[in-house]
Amino acid sequence: MQAITRSFGLLWDALFLQRDAYARMRDDDNPFVEGLFILVVLGVLLAVAGVIGTTLEWASSPNLDAVREVVLKNLQTMDWYQLMQQSPGGESSFLQVWNSIWNAFASLAPSPLRSLTGIITRPLALIIWWLVFGLLAYGFARLFGGKGTLNQTMGATALAASPQVITLLTVLPFVAIASLGTWTLLCSYMALRTVHDLSWPRAVFAALLPPVIIGVIVALIVGAVLAFGITIAMAGFAGGM
Amino acid sequence: MNDMLILMRDAALLREPAMEAFRDRKDAMKRGVAILLACFLIAGSLAGLINLVSNVRPFGPEQADQLRQEVMQGFEQFQFYGAMDPNAQAFVDQFTQNFESGLRMGVEIASLPTTLPKGIAGFFTALGRWLTTAFGRLTAFLAYGIWVLLFAKLMGGNGGVDRFFGLTALFAVPNLLSFFAPIPCIGPMIAFVGWIWGVVVYVKAVQVSQRFTTGRAIAAALLPAVIVICAVAIISLLSVIGILAAVSQSVGS
Numbered sequence: 322m323q324a325i326t327r328s329f330g331l332l333w334d335a336l337f338l339q340r341d342a343y344a345r346m347r348d349d350d351n352p353f354v355e356g357l358f359i360l361v362v363l364g365v366l367l368a369v370a371g372v373i374g375t376t377l378e379w380a381s382s383p384n385l386d387a388v389r390e391v392v393l394k395n396l397q398t399m400d401w402y403q404l405m406q407q408s409p410g411g412e413s414s415f416l417q418v419w420n421s422i423w424n425a426f427a428s429l430a431p432s433p434l435r436s437l438t439g440i441i442t443r444p445l446a447l448i449i450w451w452l453v454f455g456l457l458a459y460g461f462a463r464l465f466g467g468k469g470t471l472n473q474t475m476g477a478t479a480l481a482a483s484p485q486v487i488t489l490l491t492v493l494p495f496v497a498i499a500s501l502g503t504w505t506l507l508c509s510y511m512a513l514r515t516v517h518d519l520s521w522p523r524a525v526f527a528a529l530l531p532p533v534i535i536g537v538i539v540a541l542i543v544g545a546v547l548a549f550g551i552t553i554a555m556a557g558f559a560g561g562m
Numbered sequence: 563m564n565d566m567l568i569l570m571r572d573a574a575l576l577r578e579p580a581m582e583a584f585r586d587r588k589d590a591m592k593r594g595v596a597i598l599l600a601c602f603l604i605a606g607s608l609a610g611l612i613n614l615v616s617n618v619r620p621f622g623p624e625q626a627d628q629l630r631q632e633v634m635q636g637f638e639q640f641q642f643y644g645a646m647d648p649n650a651q652a653f654v655d656q657f658t659q660n661f662e663s664g665l666r667m668g669v670e671i672a673s674l675p676t677t678l679p680k681g682i683a684g685f686f687t688a689l690g691r692w693l694t695t696a697f698g699r700l701t702a703f704l705a706y707g708i709w710v711l712l713f714a715k716l717m718g719g720n721g722g723v724d725r726f727f728g729l730t731a732l733f734a735v736p737n738l739l740s741f742f743a744p745i746p747c748i749g750p751m752i753a754f755v756g757w758i759w760g761v762v763v764y765v766k767a768v769q770v771s772q773r774f775t776t777g778r779a780i781a782a783a784l785l786p787a788v789i790v791i792c793a794v795a796i797i798s799l800l801s802v803i804g805i806l807a808a809v810s811q812s813v814g815s
Contacts, residue, residue, distance in 0.1 A: 337589070337591040337592040337595065337724060338591055338723055338724035338727070339588070339589075339591075339592075339724060340724075377678070377686060378686075379677070380676065380677035380678040380683075381676055381677075381678050381682070381683035381686050381687065382676060382683070383671065383674035383675065383676050384674065384675075387674050388671055388674065391667060391670045391671050391674070392667055392671075395663050395666055395667045395670070396663075398663065399659070399660070399663055400659070487697065490693060490697070493686070493689060493690060493693065494686045494687075494690055495686055495687050495689070495690025495691065495694070496689075496690045496693045496694055496697075497690075497694045498694070498697050498701075499698070499701065500698075500701040500702075500705060501701065503701065503704045503705045503708050504701070504704055506708070507704070507708065507723060510723070511723065521715060525712075
């Protein structure tokens with residue numbers, strides 16, 4: 322319990338960019354393990370908060386299928402819908418699009434069961450992000466003349482996840498905390514500056530380049546997957562013709 | 563607590579010694595963010611309360627009638643200025659029909675059962691919106707501040723990041739006036755005065771945190787906004803030119 326309290330004290334101070342917190346992490350006997358511990362605890366707490374918040378949100382909202390029925394019933398009374406029914410295949414095409422939109426919407430609706438998976442995926446996502454970001458940031462910091470070790474960098478960059486503490490508020494339903502990227506960037510900057518003793522422009526670039534590179538790689542992968550999917554769909558369509 | 567209130571008063575009155583003393587505190591950002599959140603939560607509380615009442619009250623046929631009357635009054639005002647063009651009248655008729663269907667849908671959806679009692683669900687919705695707005699303004703403050711800090715550093719500013727955000731967070735104090743924003747007519751004007759006053763406090767905070775002259779502080783605080791406005795204006799202008807060129811080409815052909 323004492324370890325958790327201590328870790329949250331560090332996260333709290335790191336959230337408000339207090340250099341002492343990053344220096345304490347840098348000078349820890351094993352910053353990597355300390356950072357990993359913090360991220361696992363934070364990830365599990367965020368997931369539990371998410372489960373509670375999502376369950377309350379689900380309990381406060383009407384059933385999505387019932388909403389869908391009400392909307393469709395009312396659309397069917399409109400003039401344009403009746404006109405569409407007269408054209409051959411008009412209604413079936415409409416219902417096809419309608420169902421696909423609602424199915425996509427249903428996957429975004431609050432679901433307590435789906436939120437349970439967050440207990441594994443949330444800490445895992447935090448850790449993967451941290452490992453990739455930490456390694457890249459260490460590489461850039463050293464490239465720019467940094468003096469810190471990899472172990473120290475990993476420990477301090479784990480504290481860059483401190484803005485996620487605010488998302489604990491999602492324990493309350495309908496609370497949306499977005500755009501924590503700037504705050505995370507500021508924390509990363511502070512971590513790299515403290516560990517590697519870099520000048521401010523170098524620390525800015527060392528903190529900024531890893532998310533840019535990760536973003537470009539993710540965009541390329543998504544683009545390649547989309548292009549592959551479209552090619553297969555087009556081939557299937559051409560074969561069907 | 564008393565310290566915080568005195569600091570808020572001094573910041574609103576642009577008292578430099580108090581701001582300098584605050585800049586030199588180790589926990590400046592912690593306190594600044596606490597003040598900012600408190601101010602935004604208080605400022606949003608009247609709107610939040612109104613929202614709470616409308617969320618807790620069931621949306622039934624009476625509320626639908628009230629909404630219908632408000633919208634219809636708007637259209638009647640148009641008709642007051644003279645007879646409508648037939649196309650405009652057709653649009654209004656179509657809109658009214660769709661609006662009626664939308665209202666019916668709204669009433670039916672609002673009457674669908676929920677697991678939690680409607681009152682509690684409405685309370686959660688209003689609470690969520692109130693907190694989301696306050697935290698949204700906090701993240702917007704940080705997102706804008708990072709650019710101001712960058713310009714300040716490029717202009718030779720030498721304040722720490724945490725001190726900068728701690729001090730500039732005090733701009734939220736005059737924004738307490740946006741508490742009155744939901745009051746019809748005079749409310750938005752009072753909120754606007756608070757916003758302008760907040761900008762002045764922000765510039766002063768940049769000046770104190772970076773040890774700048776007033777001119778440099780104004781430049782650093784406003785340059786990001788000016789650049790964004792110019793970029794949006796140029797993009798809009800180019801888009802309008804592009805659309806006009808396309809339209810004239812299609813008319814010509």
